[in-house]
Amino acid sequence: MKAMILKENCIVAENPSQFCHPDQPHKNYKEYYYKKNGNNNTNNSNNNLKLKSDPLELVEIPIPDIGFNDILIKVLACGVCRTELDQIEGRIVPPKLPIILGHQPVGIVIKIGKNVNKFKIGDFAGATWIFSSCGKCQFCKAGLENLCNEFKATGCHENGGYAEYMVINQSFAHKIPKKIINSKNNSKNSDKKDGKSDNHTNIDKLINIAPYMCSGVVGYRSLKLTEMENRKTLGLYGFGSAHHLVLQMANYLYPDSKKFVFTRNKKEQELALRLGANWVGNIKNKPPEKLDCAIDTTPVWKSVIFALENLQKGGRLVLNLIRKENIDKDFLLNLNYEKHLWLEKEIKSTANVTIKDGEEFLNLAAKIKIKPEITKYKLEDANKAIIDLKSGKSAGSKVIVM
Secondary structure, three states: OEEEEEOOOEEEOOOHHHOOOOOOOOHHHHHHHHHHOOOOOOOOHHHOOEEEOOOEEEEEOOOOOOOOOEEEEEEEEEEEOHHHHHHHOOOOOOOOOOEEOOOOEEEEEEEEOOOOOOOOOOOEEEEOOEEEOOOOOHHHHOOOHHHOOOOEEEOOOEOOOOEOEEEEEHHHEEEOOHHHHHOOOOOOOOOOOOOOOHHHHHHHHHHHOHHHHOHHHHHHHHHHHOOOOOOOOEEEEOOOOOHHHHHHHHHHHOOOOOEEEEOOOHHHHHHHHHOOOOEEEOOOOOOOOOEEEEEEOOOOOHHHHHHHHHEEEEEEEEEOOOOOOOOOHHHHHHOOHHHHHOOOOEEEEOOOOOHHHHHHHHHHHHHHOOOOOEEEEEHHHHHHHHHHHHHOOOOOEEEEEO
């Protein structure tokens, strides 16, 4: 099977044409990069990363075997996430290399283990960030597999969806509800064309919902963690793949609430207004009203300070990302207890996802008819997708199609 694998950590070059050789470290760029990320010591061992425009390598490897409780998915599409950029650039170091990235795969079950009873051959299935957990600890028993010490992530601890096939235990895979597949409006790109069979139309729809498996599921978890209620105000800092789905969820769940979006990207601002945001602005701007709840998906620290300043008394800020970059970490020195934290303001992080998050979100998505805004890439163009993600070239979600 074909797969795109990460063999070593590197710096992703957004514009490789400006460098003499993309596989060799460029001193001036490296000095700029590490200064930008808050580390001026270019002799640090962690800084010995190559500059690459092609961090992932296309390889041909055997189709993986399955265990008694596993399913084999023929991957049709896999969403692209900023977490993969963090993995490539070393902010999240995969426990093993090489690794097949990708934690938003969707496809068709083509083989099942002898103990599998949740799926049958031909089912549409997908996987999320959670690949496995121990199932025995206090967190797993409480339905908080995301906090398990033995938590393993899809495309990080185990091979993920940037490949034609992948294996996962049935307990951690998700069956795609028929209502989503049968929906006529699950994507703005999903209209049936003349002469296209129902099967091909269903496959097109499945491709378009790949972002559901991370952006949707973890976005749903972050929204739950805010303890949002109808008529409360919601602020979304950053408007990438997750938040353009969260806004649609919030419009459905909290129809009388005002939603404010903070992003400097003009395309993202336009998309937010088109999807129903009441106001858009830069992260430094003050919204028309104080925020009862806020979610931050940006890689920078400034947004944390500005969001806390804009929070209502007793408001909660949820950070929905695994790592912040060190670009502007010094800005945290502006934190003022009285201004940013007092009067019972809260900060909470989102850590991974649970099995229940996936089930609840997919059922919700079947009701809402969420429409992801997607840009499609071929498997062999996965590097371009990563570069476009880093540069913010397009709004919405990016999806690799097999």
